[in-house]
Amino acid sequence: MAGLKDYVNKQVGENHEKIEHHVREILKLIGENVEREGLLDTPARVARMYEEIFAGYEVDPRDVLGVTFEENHEELVIVKDIVYYSQCEHHMAPFFGKVHIGYIPSGRIAGLSKLARLVEAVTRRLQVQERITSQIADIMEEVLNPQGVMVVVEGEHLCMCARGVKKPGSKTVTSAVRGSFRKDAASRAEFLSLIKE
Numbered sequence: 001m002a003g004l005k006d007y008v009n010k011q012v013g014e015n016h017e018k019i020e021h022h023v024r025e026i027l028k029l030i031g032e033n034v035e036r037e038g039l040l041d042t043p044a045r046v047a048r049m050y051e052e053i054f055a056g057y058e059v060d061p062r063d064v065l066g067v068t069f070e071e072n073h074e075e076l077v078i079v080k081d082i083v084y085y086s087q088c089e090h091h092m093a094p095f096f097g098k099v100h101i102g103y104i105p106s107g108r109i110a111g112l113s114k115l116a117r118l119v120e121a122v123t124r125r126l127q128v129q130e131r132i133t134s135q136i137a138d139i140m141e142e143v144l145n146p147q148g149v150m151v152v153v154e155g156e157h158l159c160m161c162a163r164g165v166k167k168p169g170s171k172t173v174t175s176a177v178r179g180s181f182r183k184d185a186a187s188r189a190e191f192l193s194l195i196k197e
Helices: 002-029 042-053 112-123 129-144 185-196
Strands: 068-070 077-088 094-104 108-110 148-157 172-179
Touching: 002 042, 077 112, 077 129, 077 185, 094 112, 094 129, 094 185, 108 112, 108 129, 112 129, 129 148, 129 172, 148 185
Parallel strands: none
Antiparallel strands: 068 108, 077 094, 094 148, 148 172
16 A cells, blocks of 8 residues: 555645645634644644545555455455544544454455455545445455455444543444345354354
């Protein structure tokens, strides 16, 4: 993802002053003194933070899966507990959690680290958890053409914990089921039991 980072650095670099200006204006609007010591560098820090947390833009997540390998393996493959951080598109508040991906290959497999990179590419942008779940499953299905794919995403949303109903510790769980997992209850049950271990 070095190419993506270079692109985002260039984009943010070109817009750095604009982002700083607008952050400074927001700070003023909420009643802060932008000249106080603790806030002097905040606009620049926010601009740099955007480079990192929105690094998923301008990359096609399908490309992140990269090279796939021909392999005659037709049993369940699971990568679980992939930690992610994202930003809610409704409040621009963080949400975070874990992604669990399982698939049954039909002749092609992906490098295991590529699944974590796919999660990064999909989550590092303004998102909703439901879309993250579906996008990961759809991309896996499109690129690998497996017999089946199942994705479970757990998330804790600060827009729900720190504001609004203020229910810290509550978690949202979403799932996407594709291919053979739709019809095969035993495969679904195996996946769900293995991600709980």
